[in-house]
Amino acid sequence: MASYHVRSNSLPSRQHPAIPEFNEQLCRLRASEATSSSASTSINCKLSGLQHLFDCLERSLLLPLNQQALSQEQHQKWIDQILDGSLRFLDICNIAKDSLLQTKESTQELQSTIRRKRGGNIELSSEVKKFLTSRKVVKKAIQKAVEQLKCIENNTFKKDNETIAIVSMLREVQGITLAIFESLLSFISGEKSKSKLGGWSFISSIMHHNRVEEESQLNDFSRVEAALKFLMSPKMKKSDSFAVENAQNQLENLELCIQDLQEGVENLFRRLIKTRVSLLNILSH
Known part of the structure; x- marks a missing residue:
């Protein structure tokens, strides 16, 4: 995607400081x-x-000429x-918040069990299964959020050379x-994003988990899942305190990450x- 520069008769001849700051921050992102x-x-x-x-955008929205341009009827569809x-x-933010909270609560419950039992068979196994089940629920919710993103992309990003500068900024x-x-x-x-700007290849990655991943590619969420699956593996000996300690450390790291x-x-x-x-206030005037 090309760098964005504001050139429009809708803006003052002298750029507001928020404009170059906006461009610089956009390039960084x-x-x-x-x-x-x-x-x-x-x-x-x-x-x-x-x-x-968003701070830079907000300051641009305060400019009278931008407010006037946005209030014109011909720009209403954009x-x-x-x-x-x-x-x-906002809906996606709520899904993300709920997903983080649910995982955090499951993480804390599992940590409490490990501290009490230090791998004590039945209860620990039950809590691990609960955690992994909770993660499946979270991933289903994330798939819903993914569909929301697809709708935004399909509805918003059709290019139009006649779009005014402030609308272009909003779309950027x-x-x-x-x-x-x-x-x-x-x-x-718990997946590593494989996509670039505007790409959607990561959807199949989320829906079809690739179980063969290098450790360096795992993030805090997937490390915990890997540690817990190993903990419950038939290969893991009951006396293997290292596996229990590793799982506990990964859970502690995940809790900090979630916070x-x-x-x-x-x-x-x-x-x-x-x-x-x-935006709603500008349109109401």
Whole structure:
């Protein structure tokens, strides 16, 4: 996707400082999406960078000429599509929040069992099965969110040379938001995202889990699942305390990872609401 530059008669001749800042932040986010990473810090940086991009967009929306342009009737169809997309993003945020909370609660319950029993057969096995079952439920919810992303892509990203600059900015924001949500959902599902901007190959990855993965490709979620499956494996000896300790360490790491992701998703959720409200206010005047 080409770099975005604002050139429009709808904007003042002297660029507002938010415009070059917007372009710079957009380029950074695109670069981060082009670089695949299984680290939770990478996802958190993307979420934080996306919030910064929304801040730049918000300042651009305050410009009187932009507000005037957005309120014109001939641009209504584009604004309606953007508003529809923003509503779907809020739904996806809620799915992500629920998925993280459900996994966090299962993680804490399993940690408690391990601390009490240190691998005590029946109860531990039961809790591990509950955790893995919970993860299957989470992945089904993520598939629903994936379909939401497909709808946003299909409804919003048909190019039009006549689109005014501020609408182009809004659509660029939705495009990078879609890509980052793709990375987030892939991460929570325990899969490594294989797609680039605007790509959808990761859907088959989520729906058909590739069980042969290098350790370096696993993230915090998939490491826990791998450790627990090994713990329940017939090959694992009852006296193998290392496997139990490894599973406990991975669960502790996952809980910290989830806490960071929850904060990032919640902050982004509030940012999405703020931008949506700003657009609705502009249209109501």
